[in-house]
Amino acid sequence: MNTVSANLVIVRNEWYNAFYYADTEQLAYLQTEWFLSTNGQKFLTKEIQLKRILENKENIVKLKRSESDLQIREFKNIACVTGRAAIHDGDNITQTNFIENWIKINGKWKIQFISFESE
Known part of the structure; x- marks a missing residue:
């Protein structure tokens, strides 16, 4: 893994930690x-997503996520991340496929788009 990938992995982890x-x-x-x-x-x-997270905070913080088939493709200051995630709510596991687009702005990675669909 190169330095760009390593930095992106760290920022992705920060984003998912903040989400959960x-x-x-x-x-x-x-x-x-x-x-x-x-x-x-x-x-x-962004505004609606953040509002819904606050409204559903009790349920979100109970979730656990694990990933598989993770692929990171970088193109200078843009990166595409794809993979599968298993979301555990304590009773059930939901399998999802996802794609994320990241962009580096002023030397910092920011997520600009995420799409996910349950299997």
Whole structure:
């Protein structure tokens, strides 16, 4: 793994930690202003996503995530991350496929788009 990948892995881990701790301040910092999220049915803007995380904080902090088939492809200041995730809620496991687009702005990685779809 090269230095760019290593740095991106660290920032991705920070983003996911912030998500599963419902730390919307950290999420807002790690996301671009034009961040979008989709589950294949509808798009959420950054503002709506952060609002929903706060509304569902009790449920989100109970979730655990594990990943497989992770691939990181970098193109200068842009990176695409794909893989599979298993989301554990204590009783059930939901399998999802995901794709993330990251961009380096002023030397810092920011997530600009995430799409995920349950299997």
